[in-house]
Amino acid sequence: MTEPAISFKNVQKRYATTHALKGVSFDIKRGEYFGLLGPNGAGKSTLISITAGLAQASGGSVAVLGHDVVTDYRAARRALGVVPQELVYDPFFSVREMLRLQAGYQGCGKEVWPWIDELLERLELEDKGANSIRQLSGGMKRRVLIAQALVHKPEVVILDEPTAGVDVELRRTLWKFTRDLNAAGHTIVLTTHYLEEAEELCDRIGILNHGELQVLEDKAALLGRHPYRFLSLELSAQGETQALPDHVERLVEARRGDTLDLKLRQGEDFIGEVIEGVRGAGYRIVDVHTREPSLENIFVELTMDKDQNTDNEVTA
Secondary structure (H helix, E strand, O other), X not given: OOOOOEEEEEEEEEEOOEEEEEEEEEEXXXXXXXXXXXXXXXXXXXXXXXXXXXXXXXXXXXXXXOEEOOOOHHHHHHOEEEEOOOOOOOOOOEHHHHHHHHHHHOOOOXXXXXXXXXXXXXOOOOOOOOOEHHHOOHHHHHHHHHHHHHOOOOOEEEEEOOOOOOOHHHHHHHHHHHHHHHHOOOEEEEEOOOHHHHHHHOOEEEEEEOOEEEEEEEHHHHHOOOOEEEEEEEEEEOXXXXXXXXXXXXXXXXXXXXXXXXXXXXXXXXXXXHHHHHHHOOEEEEEEEEEOOOHHHHHHHHHOOHHHOOOOOOOO
């Protein structure tokens, strides 16, 4: 039986009176692109810190490719690359020097220097190799952190908010690069508050909320949960108009000038009946837009009820 990329078994973490992780258990499969989502304080960063050996669980266990992160930490560290949220770097080294130093820390020698050069090229840093890291922009520093996590060619890569604060061009560069890594066999774990990223990239989604695993599903199944679709109608009056019929009015979520935004229950409310009702009230339909539910819609509905009282939560 193939070991999962990462296995979490009843992972718990307490900070004084705060229970940040409350018995989290799930596996991340080898070779998948996995999205770990949750509101602030959900426990995502705490779980990553435990996996990376930066924090110790209060209970339970974590294993990377079958290697326990506490009892077999050397093998677990070699199998794992983590890109942190914070821009952490040593200002006294050049980009290439720091990457070579990181490779040495992981037990690698000059045999990975060609790979470092390839990383610099793929991340569009080839002309920055001799520069001090403190001379780089925030986006360039973010690329260096990604290269630093990959110098030892880990099988499992955790990206903790990798595109926070970067521009659109860099975001798309990173998307392509991580897709290529995944296609080459690396397991990618992504945490992000940009839910369109998770929807675009991930095969499977786990949602943490208040230290508990609330959802673990394939992306397609998760998106299929949402019972609604959305319809926007741009209208113009054709002479005298009447009030919209009840079966249309009850679907209206918002009015924006001449545009109606409607929320239709799938399988029950039909676009054709809505359009007939609007025309019957004396309106001409100038334009129509439909939208299927997004991961953001589902995420908000799943987490909003519990996300109101977070004063005692650790930002994680």
